[in-house]
Amino acid sequence: MQSFQIITPVSVLAPYIRHYWILQDDAVDTVSERTLPIGCIQLVFHKGKRLFLQNESRLQPQSFVCGQSVGFSDVVSTGRIEMITVVFQPYAAKVLLHIPVNLFHGQNVPMDEVGDAGLSDLSKQVADTPDNTACIRLIEQFFLRRLYSFSEYNLKRMSAVFQEINNQPQIQISQLSEAACLSSKQFGRVFADYVGTTPKEFIRIVRMQRALFLLQQNPAVPFARLAYECGFSDQSHMIKEFKLFSGYTPAEYLSVCAPYSDYFSEL
Template sequence: MRSSAIIYPSFSLTPYIKYYWILKTDEIDPIKIQTIPSGCIHLVFHRGNNLSFDSKGSQPKNFIRGQLSTAGTLISQGDIDMIAIVFQPLGMIPFFTSSMNELYNRYIDVEDLEDAGLNNLKNFISEEVQTSVCIQQIESFLLKRLSAIDYNYKRIFSSIQLIVNEPEIDVESLAQNACLGYRHFKRVFTDLVGVSPKEYYRIIRFQRALYTLQNNPHIELTQLAYTCGYYDHSHLVKDFKAFSNCSPTQYLSTRIPYSTFFSKDCKLNLIKKR
């Protein structure tokens, strides 16, 4: 049996957390799940078995996953009981002091962090049976840590809104909107978001393409490219290969298009058995 649920945060945490994702499965047959760049950082607690990387060992038991730039494959072999905190693009900043760029393409084991409070939270979650109580404890932990945001945070927040709402925008325009010099803007953006503004724009554009396919699966790929801000069809194919390891046609033949960034719920990006 497999179950998945979304729990939305309290009002005070909504600016920082998209949702809590609960995943449980006791299925014996291996399930392959594709990970793709989503534009968000995750904090994950495994209460059952860990998910495994395809031929590369297992995820840490509890970890922070930074911004990803490439696709990967996870394998579930049953007894999964996972709680994931999916942060908004800048959502971790008010709770943790590390540069988000230090998390880039990494899964950081909670036990390796010198953070007594986070380790105490991890221990509580591993011992508590009720998921609802775990969520309450997570919220209490985060609310106690919530710190003031500075003006750079507000500037980069505005930049992310432009990236999300405008399919075509360049880094120079983003820097001007933030009232920062080009190089300074790139440095601040990368430090707060965890990836460069150019790459983040590419990730969100890719997520927009998935969301468009999700809602209009019969759209012509050339039209999809222009709708989502790509130069042409070959530009779309290039990004699909970079972020999902396959072309749009191959992607559609092996999985159902789904955007983890733009969708209001959360589903597994399952790889279809051939």
Template sequence: MRESKILYPSPILSQYIKYYWVLKTDEVEPVTVQTIPSGCIHLVFHRGENLNILSKGLQPKNFIRGQFSTYGSLISEGNIDMIAVIFHPLGLSPFVRCSMSELYNHYIDVEDFEDIELNHLKRNISAEPAVETCIRLIERFFMQRLVDADCNYQRTQHAICQIINQPQIDVNTLAESTCLGYRQFKRVFTNYLGMSPKEYYRVVRFQRTLYLLQNNPGMEFVDLAYSCGFYDSSHLVKDFKEFTGCSPTQYLSSRSPYSTFFSEDCRLNVIKSHNRA
């Protein structure tokens, strides 16, 4: 039995949190989930068995997954009972006392934050069987920490909007639009978002590629490259291999493309494996 559902945050938190993902499964056969750079940070609570990071061991029981620039694989076996908070690009930054750059390409155990309230939330989530109550606990935690956005947060948000809406924009133009010098802009952006402007631009461009392929399955790679801001199709293939581990052709032959960044609904690509890892 496998149950996966999406729940949405209250209006006051919707500018920070995209959705909550609840996954429950007691399947005997292993399920392999490919992870790719999503452009978003996750807060995850495991109430059952932890997922296994291929070649690296188990995920922490409760953790924050920072911005990732690499692909990977997760394997679940047995009793999975997980609640994940999926944030908008800057969504977590106002609520924790660290730079988002410290989370880059890492799964950070909640206990390592030495945050009394966050650890208290973790214990309550672990002890509470009802998912709806857990979501209310999570929302109460974040609403109690709401603060007004500062100037640099707003500058970073402005830059992200431009990256999303203008596929051809370059980093120097982004810096100029925020009235910051290039180095200062890069430092501010990385602190609030978790990766450099150039890296994040590439992740969003990749997610846009998935979204266009999702909605236009027969789209030629040359047209796809131009629409997404690549110099040419060879650069598209290069990024695709870096972010998925395979070429676009190989990727499309094994799964349906889907962008969790641009799509309105929030399905996840799951590949079932019939061979034990």
């Protein structure tokens, strides 16, 4: 039997955490899933059997920080699944983790290797707490304590930047640095610290998520129109990016998946 829950954070954490999700699956048969970049740093706690990463031929860590990445990942169950995931807002993980999140880029970093004793303790508490509702309370208490010791100076800059990214498919990086009132070099550094990747790479992730969102709303949209509305240079460019991010062309993707954008469905 499978159970999937999405839980909203308390209101004071909502600007920093999109949601938590809890997945439980007692199925004996192997379950496989292809995951795509969603544009958000995540914290993952495995309380059941860990998932196997087919691309890397290894198990995921027991609990880890999932950094930004480009490309898809195929994960396979190895037994009973029970996992809790914290999905941060795209530019807010640094606020609660107190570390530049570009250090996690392209990696699943075990929590006990982050160099944060508090995060390691949280991982142990979650593992030792049977009730998942109580686990969410532990996680929220941990982040509430951290929230009030952080300066929001650059966070306000990033908020302005993300309004531009979310509303303008054809955005240029120079426009984003202007929105942040920073030089190009300063902007690149601040963006990577808060978002976990470069502005150029993140725009590519958002472009892909925008395409998924439009396909989610209208799977029959012509691909040439889809490419234009999402900011791709042309249809060929969109197909190439689709292949990189999902392993499929748009037509292949529609034949095997129901389009869903984790990024835009929650704005």
